[in-house]
Amino acid sequence: MYYYIYDSFLNDKKYEMTLYRVENRLMDLGINGKIEKLTLLKSFKEVVEQAVKNNAETLVVVGNDKTISKVISFLPNYSLILGIIPIGTDNKIAEILGIPMAEKACDVLSSRIIERIDLGKVNNNYFISCLEIPAKQEVTLECEGYNICPLNSSRMISICNFGNIFRTQNFQHEKIYNPKDGVLEAVIASEPAGRGLFKIFQKQYNKESVFPIKKIKIKSFKECLPVIADGEMVVKTPVTVEVVPRKLKIIVGKNRMF
Amino acid sequence: MSVQYYNKFSNFDITSLTIFSNYTKIKALILYKFIINFNYMFGNEKGSKEIETIIGPSVKVEGNFVGEGNVVVAGMVNGSLKTNHSLKVEKEAKIKAEVETANLYLAGEIRGNVKVKEKTVMTATAKIIGNLETQVLSVEAGAIINGKCLMLQSEKQVIENKENKKNNKQLV
Numbered sequence: 310m311y312y313y314i315y316d317s318f319l320n321d322k323k324y325e326m327t328l329y330r331v332e333n334r335l336m337d338l339g340i341n342g343k344i345e346k347l348t349l350l351k352s353f354k355e356v357v358e359q360a361v362k363n364n365a366e367t368l369v370v371v372g373n374d375k376t377i378s379k380v381i382s383f384l385p386n387y388s389l390i391l392g393i394i395p396i397g398t399d400n401k402i403a404e405i406l407g408i409p410m411a412e413k414a415c416d417v418l419s420s421r422i423i424e425r426i427d428l429g430k431v432n433n434n435y436f437i438s439c440l441e442i443p444a445k446q447e448v449t450l451e452c453e454g455y456n457i458c459p460l461n462s463s464r465m466i467s468i469c470n471f472g473n474i475f476r477t478q479n480f481q482h483e484k485i486y487n488p489k490d491g492v493l494e495a496v497i498a499s500e501p502a503g504r505g506l507f508k509i510f511q512k513q514y515n516k517e518s519v520f521p522i523k524k525i526k527i528k529s530f531k532e533c534l535p536v537i538a539d540g541e542m543v544v545k546t547p548v549t550v551e552v553v554p555r556k557l558k559i560i561v562g563k564n565r566m567f
Numbered sequence: 568m569s570v571q572y573y574n575k576f577s578n579f580d581i582t583s584l585t586i587f588s589n590y591t592k593i594k595a596l597i598l599y600k601f602i603i604n605f606n607y608m609f610g611n612e613k614g615s616k617e618i619e620t621i622i623g624p625s626v627k628v629e630g631n632f633v634g635e636g637n638v639v640v641a642g643m644v645n646g647s648l649k650t651n652h653s654l655k656v657e658k659e660a661k662i663k664a665e666v667e668t669a670n671l672y673l674a675g676e677i678r679g680n681v682k683v684k685e686k687t688v689m690t691a692t693a694k695i696i697g698n699l700e701t702q703v704l705s706v707e708a709g710a711i712i713n714g715k716c717l718m719l720q721s722e723k724q725v726i727e728n729k730e731n732k733k734n735n736k737q738l739v
Contacts (some may be wrong), residue, residue, distance in 0.1 A: 455630030499625035516641055518623035
């Protein structure tokens with residue numbers, strides 16, 4: 310049974326026609342199900358728990374990257390298959406998963422290509438794409454048997470499952486890592502060495518450090534630093550990050566990037 | 568770093584198709600192999616599955632580092648460094664560690680003993696302050712080795728030597 314959750318921003322009138330087309334397509338394909346619309350009074354967790362009570366097998370999230378981030382943080386605790394219908398702007402996760410926009414995503418749902426992908430876990434909260442931490446000298450990453458210390462020229466630390474897709478508007482040039490390899494990638498980006506125009510030219514030659522990791526502790530000595538998961542959830546250091554292999558069952562499209 | 572992409576043809580076996588003639592099957596197989604090789608050679612990373620670690624110039628690693636795939640070092644490493652695959656040490660890299668690897672390409676500096684199972688390539692800027700054990704060694708003019716250099720024999724060579732000794736004894 311399919312259970313559809315609409316994010317609260319879809320209550321806006323400009324999405325009315327799109328939702329109408331999506332619902333019609335779902336009817337045509339025979340995969341329509343119960344629809345829950347989020348409001349200020351209804352939280353995601355309540356709706357998901359209700360879906361589990363109603364014996365839903367597939368939970369379809371209708372919204373954008375933020376919607377997915379919100380639901381991913383706790384969804385793996387329930388044995389549900391996740392489907393996505395991307396609507397609106399900022400749908401990078403759906404693009405990586407090979408899911409087209411709006412009513413075209415219904416065809417992907419009906420073809421049901423299910424993949425089991427890894428998830429990252431930061432202090433009992435899950436994330437699907439990446440974690441971001443500002444790289445400061447007082448930050449240390451403790452892995453199994455060795456420590457990684459960023460030097461002066463480091464700019465940003467990311468712990469990636471897919472890749473740091475929230476860093477730029479156009480993520481086509483970002484590396485996409487495999488979310489089925491059983492490891493996360495700790496990426497430490499460095500500051501471009503040149504100045505002014507030279508900075509632009511040198512940017513492509515600056516090397517990122519990449520460490521495949523299974524578990525890592527991130528500590529900061531002086532102050533607690535913010536750790537941003539999937540561009541949404543914020544935790545503070547110290548944190549333990551680990552990979553949970555093949556934790557999430559998700560419906561993907563043929564054009565997925567992994 | 569495991570940059571992997573989905574390969575549509577990964578589970579596809581052309582020979583299982585019975586509707587095509589053998590000639591068509593062979594042509595399709597050659598085309599398929601050409602596409603895969605083209606992707607591999609010219610940087611389209613579809614299909615590459617190796618995990619690679621890059622220790623960049625803005626990073627210092629301390630402790631016992633064990634890499635699961637190829638390792639590239641452009642920064643600093645203190646402690647020990649092991650990998651069963653290849654190790655590339657770039658010009659600006661400084662390693663103060665015991666190093667064990669299958670293959671070594673060295674353009675930077677290593678202070679510590681180095682054990683290489685197969686081949687070592689040292690460029691003009693390479694510097695080893697410590698002992699080196701390797702099977703095959705290539706040194707460019709200008710490279711520095713301050714320590715013992717021990718050339719190991721491969722398993723094949725060891726077996727051949729033993730057989731030669733046996734033969735010589737029998738002849739005597």
